[in-house]
Amino acid sequence: CTGKMRRTTWTATLVLTVFSAAIGGTFQYGYNLSIINAPTSYIQKFINETYMERWDTGLDTSQLTLLWTCIVSAFSLGGLFGALLAGPMAVKLGRKKSLLLNNIFMLVATMIILARFLVGVNSGVSMNVQPMYFGESAPVHLRGAVAFSSAVFTAFGIFLGQVVGLTEILGAQNLWPYLLASNAIPALIQVLTLPWFPESPRYLLIDKGDRESCECALARLRGGEVPPSEMEEMLQEKERLTSAAINSHSTAKTPWALFKDKDLRTQLRTVIAASSAMMLCGNDSIYFYAYYIFLEAGIPLQKIQYVTIGTGASEFLSSILSNFLIERVGRRYLLIGGYSLMSFWSFVFTIALVLQSQGVAGMPYLSMACVFAYILSFGLGPAGVTGILPAEIFDQAARPAAYMIAGSFLWICLLLVGMLFPFIVKTLGNYCFLPFMVVCVVSALFLGFTLPETKGKTLAEITLEFDKKNSSGGNRQTTKVHIQ
DSSP: OOSSOOOOOOOHHHHHHHHHHHHTTHHHHHHHHHHTTTTHHHHHHHHHHHHHHHHSSOOOHHHHHHHHHHHHHHHHHHHHHHHHHHHHHHHHHOHHHHHHHTHHHHHTOOSHHHHHHHHHHHHHHHHHHHHHHHHHHSOGGGHHHHHHHHHHHHHHHHHHHHHHTSTTTTOSTTTHHHHHHTTHHHHHHHHHHGGGSOOOHHIIIIITOOHHHHHHHHHHHTTSOOOHHHHHHHHHHHHHHHHTTOOTTSOOOOHHHHHHOGGGHHHHHHHHHHHHHHHHTOHHHHHHHHHHHHHHTTOOGGGHHHHHHHHHHHHHHHHHHHHHHHHHHOHHHHHHHHHHHHHHHHHHHHHHHHHHHTTOTTHHHHHHHHHHHHHHHHHHTHHHHHHHHHHHHSOTTTHHHHHHHHHHHHHHHHHHHHHHHHHHHHHHGGGTTHHHHHHHHHHHHHHHHHOOOOTTOOHHHHHHHHHHHTTOTTSSOOOOOOOO
């Protein structure tokens, strides 16, 4: 290339790499999030019968509820462990090998509680490593769309899990063990396909110091040629990190070192806030609440499972739409717009629930509409943009630690919401979504004031934007480096 670099398109290798990494990655998170819902009563019955066989007495309702809470919480605890494990794995093994070895947790899962913990570990690793892998493998003008594919596959996993959980497929009482074991299939697909695709070019050059392998991987991902400007930007970042005593063979930043770095404090606060808000906004809770809303709307009990599929389909379709919009609208506006719309719909939802309890006609259907609108708004921005941020606003040395911290807050918040939501419903009743509305409003305002637009910008340009917001521009080195 001479002068301006030719814009790289979606090559076959890049598309297949995205599919192979995601089918065993964030797809598993969405899939395992939804398949546990269909067999809930069957698993509880199985636990009670097993307990009676061994101890000649059954579990009372409170004991069974507590044990079920442990099973559900094991997924979040496993995710937290996986998020902490993801950083060291990504640094020591690389992005691709980390995703491949991550399948071990899925394939060895046996007992119910242990299985939920291990699939949680798998999800925790993939939720961190996969966006890192995508962000470092895509050209700058496709970086957002490629990284947003993680959210598309998460939504696809939720939707497919709901479909597979139908009583006509694997949701019947005698088939629930096969339903829970079906997550081994995506793991096997990834194990068989991902080894054929390249490692992250940035990891190969900056972390491993292997320029030849980097050029080979970059050529495969870019359709047969190595874009000179991309290579030059990666070399500049490698040189900058080397001058900062973090060369390609040294240990990357630790989470503690990242917390102590004053220059990156605003960036860290931003990703922590975004990751926490993603779970505290109550989107996952509304999936569980949808059952009662549809029941109140007069939908026959045996038909609710089919209507519930619409919630997963809504997030899937909105994530696909957002995938097309992200490189046009930008990250910042999708996040602010998504949380603003969620604030509005949670307010309308609360009004509908209050009027519904007073017997006002038509309110159950307005509640249904709010459920779908809330999920659509979540899928439009927060669901996908949140995972992209650490890859775009942190350099190669700090990125794994940033994902560890953001992932930890994400899983802790998921655990808290999962445990507290039943008490919130019991205490606040029809006003139970007001706390989530507050989270959405605060998130929209905070991100609006702190997050600069990152679309199509290099790391140096993004850092400069953060410096301006901190009123500290000009104090930092601004060598032009480029996150992919």
